[in-house]
Amino acid sequence: MNLIGTKWKPLILFHLLEGGLRSGILQKQISGISNKMFTQTVRQLEHDGLITRKVYPVVPPKVEYQLSARGKSLEAILRSLDQWGLEDGKE
Template structure:
């Protein structure tokens, strides 16, 4: 396990990219299908979306469920660890609404 000099470093390693906080924020509403989730983030490429959700899954912030149907149905949901950042994400969302 990686050692950190500051807990904030660990937090930034887990969610400190352009897309990770957005994925987590949109999943606060509950489980979402892959395509629906991706549509909530205009500008994200398929490659970046896939990379982002894979990293979040690897870090145990979300789970990926594949349903054995045709076409494949993939759904993402926050884990308990992912849910634990809810307050922070909601505060960031409110802060972003402030006018300059």
């Protein structure tokens, strides 16, 4: 739970299930997250080995995040949480 037990970590991981995303696109998909919190969270996820960060040497800078093998191992858990949320919201 220490690895994914915050408000934003599961959301970021869930959005990366379908593949890598550029930093700005990923942040826009997560409603309500501040720039500071986004940066903090992806750094923690990268430090914990759940996502990888690729920086492309272009101007303007391009950064892409994707799940690592360790992050991909959480897919069943993340999809189950999503399904539970959908079902719970119907009641």
